[in-house]
Amino acid sequence: MNVSTKFFVSFVTSLLFIFSRAQSNTNSIELGSSIVAGTNSSWKSPSGDFAFGLYPLVSTHYLVGIWFDKIPQKTLVWSANRDDPARIGSTINFTVKGEFLLQHANKTSVLIYIGTNATSAMMQDDGNFILTNSLSKIIWQSFDSPTDTILPGQTLNMGQMLFSNANGTQDYSTGQYKLEVQKSDGNIVISAFRFTDPGYRDTKTNSNTSVRLIFNNKTSFLYAVNRTHNILNMTTEVPNPVENYYHRATINDRGNFQQLIYLKESGKHWTVIWQAIIQPCTVNAICGVYGFCTSPDNSTVNCSCLPGYTSFDPNFPSKGCYPSAAVDFCAANSSASNFTVEQIQNADIPNNRFFDLQRMDSSDLDSCNGTEGGDDMILIDWVLYWTKEGRLRDIVSHDDDVEGFNDFNRFERMTMVGLWCLCPNPTIRPSITKVLQMLEGDSEVGVPPLFDGQTW
Helix, strand or coil, X not given: CCHHHXXXXXXXXXXXXXHHHHHHCCCEEECCEEEECCCCCEEECCCCCEEEEEEECCCCEEEEEEEECCCCCCCEEEECCCCCCEECCCEEEECCCCCEXXXXXXXXXXXEECCCCCCEEEECCCCCEEEECCCCCEEEEHHHCCCCEECCCCEEECCCEEEEEEECCCEEEEEEEEEEECCCCCXXXXXXXXXCCCCCEEXXXXXXXXXXXXXXXXXXXXXXXXCCCEEEECCCCCCCCCCCEEEEEEECCCCCEEEEEEECCXXXXXXXXEECCCCHHHCCCCCCCCEEEECCCCCCCEXXXXXXXXXXXXXCHHHCEEECCCCCCCCCCCCHHHCCCCCCCCCCCHHHCCCCHHHCCHHHHHCCCCCCCHHHHHXXXXXXXXXXXXXXXXXXXXXXCCCHHHHHHHHHHHHHHHHHHCCCCCCCCCCHHHHHHHHHCCCCCCCCHHHHCCCC
């Protein structure tokens, strides 16, 4: 090889090296970059499979999010502000100071990354958005703070959780279901957490240390491991290859943890290939308080109200039901003949909350001085449930007598004071003077102790 040939080869090699470096940095996001809501701009991964930006909602609001960008559905897999959507004109800023934040249209700012030492960012092909420092070390990544979904290559460690959406693709705010790798014992539990539900599905992996739920990025198997070995296989059949299919594992708004696939080239929809719950009506509170669930095919869910109750929202029956009419069982004109006990055949009541039908006889119904207090107990349970879930407003949403934010605040305060007065422990039950002070707003109304699991 002569000198000119050597020079040419060296020159071409140098060009290829420079070109490859330029290509590798094409998707690197530099300091000073930004995305404005409503401009359809985003930061894409090298393959284009994923995008990071301001994800448009059905309303004119946006979520700081990550989504599958090559499919028509643009399925969202992560968001930073699911409970505080941004309006048009809001901006994601990667500032020259190394801050990473969302600036709302009203100029208020929310930090996505708490720190100022980031020098570069990147949307990776695995769906992980990362921030790196001057040493190219990852200092923040979206994989560490999942919302409702994990992707191949992602791991849930002890203490980490997934929270469902409130309503599919209509409402991405935090829903009522949670999957958690419990920090206390390593058990992986799915629960209706807003109902103080102990869980309706778990993996029995308790008494283990360093438990991790792994979504393998080569085999797309879902499994749990501890320090030494595999302790549980979730996916039991060989999944479709990751080279040809997109994969995700999501806890959905029906309380089911599912693994789904989407054919990359010609797919039209997501297909479930594994799920934790086979019978959807076994999911606690799937139809809300006083809702009744039926499923003819273990796929669809039909929610209805128990007799004498009305749906809070007919369009979303999973929100539950409320009594159709307020009945005074102790009124002068009330008697047992006005009321009946209805039976629902083949019903499964969760958490063993039963009443003995034989004890619900006419003498109990006809006596306001009886010891059972069944209706009082139901009413207390009902109010306690809505208070604990933070949805007291739903109780009065159909009541024209409670109008305006100030009226609701008084209603909420009165409810909390009432629960204090029902405290079974007389030593911490408030005095009349204290009750009056709380009702007038002169004294703070704390959380009633019965919220912590005391019994009646």
